Amino acid sequence: MKKTFVLVVLFVMPIVVYLFFASGVTNFGKLAIVTKNVPDISLLDAGQTFKEKITVLGFLGNDVGQKKGNAFNLNQKIYKRFYEFKDFQFVMxxxxxxxxxxxxxxxxxxxxxxxxxxxxxxxxxxNIRTLFSGLESNITLDENLGTPYVFIIDKDNNLRGRSDDEDEGLKYGFNTTSVAELNNKMEDDVKIILAEYRLALKKNTSDRKK
Known part of the structure; x- marks a missing residue:
């Protein structure tokens, strides 16, 4: 019996652990598309675009001072960690x-x-309201045309989020007032979407070499 137990621990358990994490990668390898075909930022500025960019989109509103703390939270917790990635941008x-x-x-x-x-x-x-309504989210702009929430837009102008968030169910955006949410949710989701595109790029490069 002891030999059997030792064999299970040494050989079977590592396989079980591997399968567990492998399934996790499969299940959480992509962020959900929660809104397709978001209007492009070129609606507001012809020199800017969401296309072929991974964008963090925000609406700071008329009272910039009121949202300054949100901008600093976002800068420290998300922007500084990811801004060096190619095709990554913040649009306010x-x-x-x-x-x-x-x-x-x-x-x-x-x-x-x-x-x-x-x-x-x-x-x-x-134009600001038109762009915001195109997100088709459950979040609203305040009277100053601002919101503490920011949104992740992918390279195909789709809004990415969570379809089964443990707190909200369908999650469209991230509350920049909450440092915990930025640390525990948004950072993970930005990592996921960056990894998704890196994997796609590697696959395309590999396919071209065949």
């Missing part, structure tokens, strides 16, 4: 009239990280 949608406050915010953020991947797009209320 801003109402006209906030340009000077945005420049101050960029200067402050720039003291902590290279802000080259932070992009601020200014537009009027109608």
């Amino acid at each position: 949608v801003m109402p006209h009239g906030t340009e000077s406050e945005v420049e101050k915010l960029k200067a402050e953020l720039g003291e902590l990280a290279d802000v080259k991947k932070w992009k601020f797009v200014h537009s009027d209320e109608q």
Whole structure:
């Protein structure tokens, strides 16, 4: 009996553990598409696009000072960890009239990280609401055209999120007021989508070599 037990521990258990983690990779290898065909940011600025980019999209609203803490949380917990990845960008949608406050915010953020991947797009209320409604989420803009939530848009203009989040069920965005949510959920999801595209790139490269 002792020999059998030892054999199980030495040979069977490692296989079971491997299969467990292998199934986990399969199940969690991609973020869910929660909204297809989100309107492109070029609707607001012809020089910008979501296409072929992995985008963190935010709406800071008219009161930049009110959302400054959210921007700093996002900068420290997400941006600084991932901005060096190719085709990764942050796009913050801003109402006209906030340009000077945005420049101050960029200067402050720039003291902590290279802000080259932070992009601020200014537009009027109608266009901002049109873009936001295209997310088809359960989140709303406040009276200042802002929200503490940010969204992950993939290279095909799809909104990515979670279809079975343990707290919300269908999760469209990430609350930047909560450092815990950024650390425990958004960071993981950004890692997943970056890995997804890296794996796809490797596969395409491998296929071309055959």
